[in-house]
Amino acid sequence: MKNIWTIAKREYDHYFSSPVAYAVAFTILLVLGIIFALNIFYYAQNSFQSFGSAPDVSSITGAFVFMLVLSVPALTMRLVSDENRMGTLELMLTAPVRDAEFIIGKWLGGFLFLFTLIAITLIYPIILNNLVSPGIDQRVMLSAYLGVILISASFLALGVGISAVFSNQIAAFFVTMSTFVFLWWLVGFPAGILPSGGEIFQYLDMKTHFYDSLNVGVINLSDIVYFISLIALGLFTGTTSVEIRRWR
Amino acid sequence: MIKVTGLTKDYGARRAINNVTFDAEQGEIVGFLGPNGAGKTTTMRILTGYMPPTEGEAIVAGYDVVSESLEVRRRVGYLPETVPLYTDMTVFDYLKFMADLRHLPNAEDRVDESIEMVGLTDRASGFIGNLSKGMRQRVGLAQALLHKPEVLILDEPTIGLDPGQVVDVRKLIREIGKERTVLLSTHILSEAQNICDRVLIINKGKIVTEDTPENLQARLVGAERVILRVRGEADDLAKTVSKVKGVESVEARADGAIEFEFAPGKDVRPEVAKIIINEGYDLLEMRPVGLSLEEIFLELTGSESRS
Numbered sequence: 048m049k050n051i052w053t054i055a056k057r058e059y060d061h062y063f064s065s066p067v068a069y070a071v072a073f074t075i076l077l078v079l080g081i082i083f084a085l086n087i088f089y090y091a092q093n094s095f096q097s098f099g100s101a102p103d104v105s106s107i108t109g110a111f112v113f114m115l116v117l118s119v120p121a122l123t124m125r126l127v128s129d130e131n132r133m134g135t136l137e138l139m140l141t142a143p144v145r146d147a148e149f150i151i152g153k154w155l156g157g158f159l160f161l162f163t164l165i166a167i168t169l170i171y172p173i174i175l176n177n178l179v180s181p182g183i184d185q186r187v188m189l190s191a192y193l194g195v196i197l198i199s200a201s202f203l204a205l206g207v208g209i210s211a212v213f214s215n216q217i218a219a220f221f222v223t224m225s226t227f228v229f230l231w232w233l234v235g236f237p238a239g240i241l242p243s244g245g246e247i248f249q250y251l252d253m254k255t256h257f258y259d260s261l262n263v264g265v266i267n268l269s270d271i272v273y274f275i276s277l278i279a280l281g282l283f284t285g286t287t288s289v290e291i292r293r294w295r
Numbered sequence: 296m297i298k299v300t301g302l303t304k305d306y307g308a309r310r311a312i313n314n315v316t317f318d319a320e321q322g323e324i325v326g327f328l329g330p331n332g333a334g335k336t337t338t339m340r341i342l343t344g345y346m347p348p349t350e351g352e353a354i355v356a357g358y359d360v361v362s363e364s365l366e367v368r369r370r371v372g373y374l375p376e377t378v379p380l381y382t383d384m385t386v387f388d389y390l391k392f393m394a395d396l397r398h399l400p401n402a403e404d405r406v407d408e409s410i411e412m413v414g415l416t417d418r419a420s421g422f423i424g425n426l427s428k429g430m431r432q433r434v435g436l437a438q439a440l441l442h443k444p445e446v447l448i449l450d451e452p453t454i455g456l457d458p459g460q461v462v463d464v465r466k467l468i469r470e471i472g473k474e475r476t477v478l479l480s481t482h483i484l485s486e487a488q489n490i491c492d493r494v495l496i497i498n499k500g501k502i503v504t505e506d507t508p509e510n511l512q513a514r515l516v517g518a519e520r521v522i523l524r525v526r527g528e529a530d531d532l533a534k535t536v537s538k539v540k541g542v543e544s545v546e547a548r549a550d551g552a553i554e555f556e557f558a559p560g561k562d563v564r565p566e567v568a569k570i571i572i573n574e575g576y577d578l579l580e581m582r583p584v585g586l587s588l589e590e591i592f593l594e595l596t597g598s599e600s601r602s
């Protein structure tokens with residue numbers, strides 16, 4: 048357990064010296080800031096005419112997860128593949144660290160970085176809460192943020208797993224991105240077309256586990272199970288591919 | 296401390312090492328000597344738990360490298376051939392990170408000690424990426440020494456070091472080798488001669504021979520060879536020397552000196568010295584030129600090593 052923390056901490060610190068991480072953080076915060084500003088503007092206009100409900104955070108969190116599809120591959124692509132390229136994997140694999148601890152540490156490091164970003168974006172709902180008169184719906188806010196956290200954790204796990212499979216970070220980037228696009232947009236298609244058996248595709252479709260439930264304040268066990276399964280799958284892929292590397 | 300039996304490793308269809316068997320005791324420095332591609336790095340990677348062998352068994356510090364890999368890794372210090380380092384970290388932070396992975400109780404002190412041992416104290420807060428190759432090599436060495444390992448495995452530890460550092464590092468290794476087990480690989484034969492208690496010569500994945508550097512030399516040299524030099528012209532010198540009983544062959548060298556051989560154990564040097572002085576020559580030099588380890592090495596590994 049201590050090793051996971053040691054590796055995560057190094058990875059977390061690394062992000063703060065990485066231009067890619069700053070670019071990702073800057074873009075996310077900027078886009079969310081613009082969406083937030085538009086929201087306030089929209090609310091201010093409508094409130095004069097006294098129609099429409101109080102704004103909630105779902106437009107911000109909704110945009111946030113969309114940005115994750117595009118930015119997590121950039122955060123995870125080098126996590127393991129770069130160690131392989133620099134040869135430091137040899138260092139890690141001959142240190143008294145379990146392969147799973149190594150992978151989980153990498154994942155946790157990325158997660159803590161994204162979690163920091165998520166925490167920063169909390170200023171938007173807090174401002175919003177002070178602006179609108181009855182305050183925002185706290186339940187929606189909490190569940191929407193839980194959704195963002197679960198999606199971040201799932202994406203990062205898949206990204207780490209894919210990064211461990213590829214020794215080239217560009218390859219890792221594109222495969223990770225394709226996987227997210229697949230899970231986010233493509234896998235749900237057959238559900239609408241197939242006459243029967245479409246439920247499985249429906250279940251695999253990531254956005255339905257967010258937009259239709261967590262982002263509107265509904266917390267279902269099946270959604271949580273879905274995300275935890277993805278995390279487990281990603282970490283398992285990563286650990287297994289490190290083990291396979293040893294045997295080659 | 297290290298016990299290797301029938302170790303074999305295939306990379307796909309290529310057999311990198313073939314039935315390698317050897318052992319190393321505590322307090323012994325064993326040198327792994329062989330040409331490029333002989334399988335030194337492969338063997339070391341198996342011993343450090345980096346990868347499992349295809350066949351065979353290796354026990355390091357009392358644990359099996361495959362089934363008890365973590366226990367082995369806790370007790371081994373390893374300097375990989377490529378000296379991988381996190382170049383974006385400072386020397387101190389990097390070593391602290393590696394020390395934390397080993398759960399060292401007094402990590403910071405150990406880091407400071409290791410940095411001092413390799414003479415990098417003034418660069419401790421500098422980024423590894425800004426260090427020269429030799430300095431990085433020393434950071435790698437410091438990393439291997441952090442936890443005072445029972446077994447130290449060093450893949451070409453002095454490559455890329457300046458002569459002063461080579462001396463220092465060899466001294467350090469000899470010091471460590473007094474109590475611990477050191478396995479090091481090298482192409483430099485004088486290094487093996489200089490620091491190793493025992494040398495394993497490996498070629499094409501097989502151990503060709505193993506012995507102490509002295510024995511290796513003695514075993515392979517059929518006769519002892521001496522070079523002799525006198526002042527001035529000495530046309531008849533070779534003839535004079537060949538008259539001495541026990542001298543087996545005499546050869547004049549291009550530079551005017553001569554070389555002669557005698558059977559091991561039957562030292563004729565005093566007689567040779569006497570006779571040339573009696574003949575009125577001014578003796579300038581007389582020294583043994585025994586086959587160098589280089590020559591032994593080439594002989595054992597065959598001409599392939601040069602191709």
Ligand SMILES: Nc1ncnc2c1ncn2[C@@H]1O[C@H](COP(=O)(O)OP(=O)(O)OP(=O)(O)O)[C@@H](O)[C@H]1O
Nearest residue numbers: 306309310311329330331332333334335336337338
């Ligand atoms: N990862 C690998 N994949 C395939 N073949 C490999 C791999 N690593 C080493 N080999 C092969 O195994 C053989 C032994 O290589 P090894 O690196 O152990 O030699 P070495 O004795 O360390 O050589 P050097 O003195 O050049 O460091 C070589 O033929 C090499 O091509």
Ligand SMILES: [Mg+2]
Nearest residue numbers: 335336337376
């Ligand atoms: Mg090598």
